[in-house]
Amino acid sequence: MSLLHQETPEELDDAAKGESLTRGTSHVILASVVATIVVSIAIAIYVMAGQKAPVATAEVLDVWAHPMHTVTPAFDAGGLPMPQDSFDQVLVFAHVRVHNQSKQPIFLHQILTNATLDDGVHTSYAAMPSQYDRVFLAYPDLAQWRSTALSPDMTLEPGDTKEGTFVSSFRLSKPQWDARKGLNFTFAFRYQPLLTVQSNVSVTER
Numbered sequence: 001m002s003l004l005h006q007e008t009p010e011e012l013d014d015a016a017k018g019e020s021l022t023r024g025t026s027h028v029i030l031a032s033v034v035a036t037i038v039v040s041i042a043i044a045i046y047v048m049a050g051q052k053a054p055v056a057t058a059e060v061l062d063v064w065a066h067p068m069h070t071v072t073p074a075f076d077a078g079g080l081p082m083p084q085d086s087f088d089q090v091l092v093f094a095h096v097r098v099h100n101q102s103k104q105p106i107f108l109h110q111i112l113t114n115a116t117l118d119d120g121v122h123t124s125y126a127a128m129p130s131q132y133d134r135v136f137l138a139y140p141d142l143a144q145w146r147s148t149a150l151s152p153d154m155t156l157e158p159g160d161t162k163e164g165t166f167v168s169s170f171r172l173s174k175p176q177w178d179a180r181k182g183l184n185f186t187f188a189f190r191y192q193p194l195l196t197v198q199s200n201v202s203v204t205e206r
Helices: 011-052 130-138 142-143 175-179
Strands: 056-071 086-100 107-115 120-125 155-156 161-170 182-187 196-197 203-205
Touching: 056 182, 056 196, 086 155, 086 175, 107 161, 120 161, 130 142, 130 161, 130 175, 142 155, 142 203, 155 161
Parallel strands: 056 203
Antiparallel strands: 056 086, 086 161, 107 120, 107 155, 107 182, 182 196
């Protein structure tokens, strides 16, 4: 091809069309990228705006445990012999503080103690105050550590703070309990998401 070759009008027209097509494609790609970014930002703003602070906060102040080996009586209430049973059990006492930081009353209806072991998470429901009191009647040696019971079924008015202790029971041996990998507590409020709080305090054995 000669260095002095001159393009014909037809060749110039084809080249112009190609350049125009390239520019048009670039604009379409750029517009698609911008639209994607705008949509992503809009979704992020929507999600962040929809996230609400928890209606309540909870703080674990103290945790102590009482492992025991239990053997059932050999005679029933009428004095007749009955088969005996034995099992290992761990009573877990937690002293917590719960605060309603919303502007409406909230209704606590369950507290769960969750212990993570090698075979998974073991969960036990907190006992009602009447059952909490019976524990100290059954085991008077524990009475020195008795404190105000916290009910797992109560109403907290706006701004209310409740503090107290509840007990949960696990059918575990002491070695199984000692080998746990984690411990947390779940507070279930009606019509609200579950509130789970990690225990960052050392567990005392008594």
